[in-house]
Amino acid sequence: MTGKTINSFVKKRNILLILTYGVGMAGLIFLLKxxxxxxxxRDFTTEMYIGIVAILFTAVGVWVGSKLVKRKSAxxxxxxxxxxxxxxxxxxxxxxxxxxxxxxxxxxxxKEIGEKLFISIPTVKTHSSNLFVKLDVQRxxxxxxxxxxxxxxx
Amino acid sequence: MTGKTINSFVKKRNILLILTYGVGMAGLIFLLKxxxxxxxxRDFTTEMYIGIVAILFTAVGVWVGSKLVKRKSAxxxxxxxxxxxxxxxxxxxxxxxxxxxxxxxxxxxxKEIGEKLFISIPTVKTHSSNLFVKLDVQRxxxxxxxxxxxxxxx
DNA sequence: CTATTTTTGATACCAAAGTATGAGCTATTT
DNA sequence: AAATAGCTCATACTTTGGTATCAAAAATAG
Numbered sequence: 001m002t003g004k005t006i007n008s009f010v011k012k013r014n015i016l017l018i019l020t021y022g023v024g025m026a027g028l029i030f031l032l033k034x035x036x037x038x039x040x041x042r043d044f045t046t047e048m049y050i051g052i053v054a055i056l057f058t059a060v061g062v063w064v065g066s067k068l069v070k071r072k073s074a075x076x077x078x079x080x081x082x083x084x085x086x087x088x089x090x091x092x093x094x095x096x097x098x099x100x101x102x103x104x105x106x107x108x109x110x111k112e113i114g115e116k117l118f119i120s121i122p123t124v125k126t127h128s129s130n131l132f133v134k135l136d137v138q139r140x141x142x143x144x145x146x147x148x149x150x151x152x153x154x
Numbered sequence: 155m156t157g158k159t160i161n162s163f164v165k166k167r168n169i170l171l172i173l174t175y176g177v178g179m180a181g182l183i184f185l186l187k188x189x190x191x192x193x194x195x196r197d198f199t200t201e202m203y204i205g206i207v208a209i210l211f212t213a214v215g216v217w218v219g220s221k222l223v224k225r226k227s228a229x230x231x232x233x234x235x236x237x238x239x240x241x242x243x244x245x246x247x248x249x250x251x252x253x254x255x256x257x258x259x260x261x262x263x264x265k266e267i268g269e270k271l272f273i274s275i276p277t278v279k280t281h282s283s284n285l286f287v288k289l290d291v292q293r294x295x296x297x298x299x300x301x302x303x304x305x306x307x308x
Numbered sequence: 309c310t311a312t313t314t315t316t317g318a319t320a321c322c323a324a325a326g327t328a329t330g331a332g333c334t335a336t337t338t
Numbered sequence: 339a340a341a342t343a344g345c346t347c348a349t350a351c352t353t354t355g356g357t358a359t360c361a362a363a364a365a366t367a368g
Contacts (some may be wrong), residue, residue, distance in 0.1 A: 054211045061215015068216070069223040094344060107296030110325070121324095123346050129326065139354085140295055140325075142261030248314060263354070275354095277316050283356060293324085294355075314365070325354065330347105337342075 084152045091134045091150075098152075100127040105144045105153050238306045245288045245304075252306075254281040259298045259307050 088098060096117075103113045110124045117124070132138065135146045147153045242252060250271075257267045264278045271278070286292065289300045301307045 053207050057208045057211040058215040058218070061212040061217075062219035062222070063215075064212070065216035065219020065221075066223045067219075069220045073227075096345065104295060105299070107291070107293060107299040109293060109323095119345085120347055122348060125326065126346080129328090132326080137261070138326085139261060139263060141258060141298065144295065144298060145259070145261040250315060264356095265354085273315085274317055276318060279356065280316080283358090286356080292356085310368090312365100312367075314363105316363075317361085319359090321357085323354105323356075325352100327352075328350085330349090333344100333346075335342100335344085338340085 080151055087150050087152050091152075093131065093134050093152075097127050097131045097134070100124060101131055101143065101147055102153060104128065104140045105147065234305055241304050241306050245306075247285065247288050247306075251281050251285045251288070254278060255285055255297065255301055256307060258282065258294045259301065 093101070099117060100113055103116060108116065110121050110128070114121050114124045128140065128143075132140075132143055135143050135150075137143050137146050144153075247255070253271060254267055257270060262270065264275050264282070268275050268278045282294065282297075286294075286297055289297050289304075291297045291300050298307075
């Protein structure tokens with residue numbers, strides 16, 4: 001769950017992607033050569049031929065470009081999501097406290113949180129109170145805001 | 155601020171975009187022709203020439219593709235943002251109630267909201283209470299959650 | 309100009325949230 | 339075995355939040 005693990009994962013995926021594109025492009029060139037020599041044998045003028053190449057490779061480029069951008073934003077999201085666990089540990093937030101935080105952010109009352117986690121209201125209050133100290137806030141609404149800033153909840 | 159206004163705006167932008175790309179491509183083709191006839195005059199083999207065309211147009215395509223995707227997501231965001239005003243009116247949320255909602259979401263207490271808006275605590279309570287009815291919630295934490303779902307706040 | 313909505317405020321009361329303190333229990337680590 | 343950390347719960351108290359009801363300016367629409 002460390003940054004290095006995810007980074008190497010992303011690198012592997014990118015190498016695969018580039019390979020795929022490379023093979024695809026080579027295939028396209030081969031296809032063009034094949035068409036040129038086997039079927040039309042110079043029936044097309046050089047201009048037309050170049051036009052076809054330009055259109056085809058523009059299309060390939062558009063596809064690659066959109067893929068790359070989508071992948072980039074997906075990586076960004078992955079990195080954002082990863083920041084969570086680190087932050088939680090760094091702030092010393094315990095497992096139970098985090099569960100309470102999530103339910104607070106969902107808008108549950110202390111009573112509802114207690115029912116959902118099978119603990120008493122005083123216990124919920126203890127957890128939330130400790131949580132607020134660790135998040136350096138006074139109220140649960142602030143805790144929601146803060147936790148979202150720190151990306152420990154969505 | 156209506157949907158139609160934004161849609162026509164977006165259409166205009168897209169037409170401009172396509173024109174720009176078209177002119178750019180035409181310019182590239184012209185440049186290639188220019189190079190072909192004025193400088194190299196068949197010094198390059200057809201294969202090399204096609205290779206250059208393929209690489210250039212792939213690059214153009216990648217650029218166009220990424221631009222298109224970025225524009226698409228930007229439009230999506232604009233549409234999401236527009237949904238706000240509509241929803242707010244549909245729910246009958248008043249200007250002042252919305253201001254209170256925003257400050258609640260920022261984690262402010264009723265007292266702090268009152269100070270910021272220069273109104274008394276009872277007034278803040280009146281607004282928030284009416285707001286909760288319109289959002290169909292019981293607590294301010296739920297209101298935050300609900301308002302985010304409805305995209306009337308970020 | 310009048311009708312209506314919005315905004316403002318008060319009072320009273322109850323519910324929920326938050327703090328402080330203390331304490332028992334259970335793993336885990338040293 | 340002892341220390342540590344996390345989870346649990348209780349009691350008491352204070353603060354904040356939320357509802358209900360009423361009412362009066364102020365702004366806006368018709």
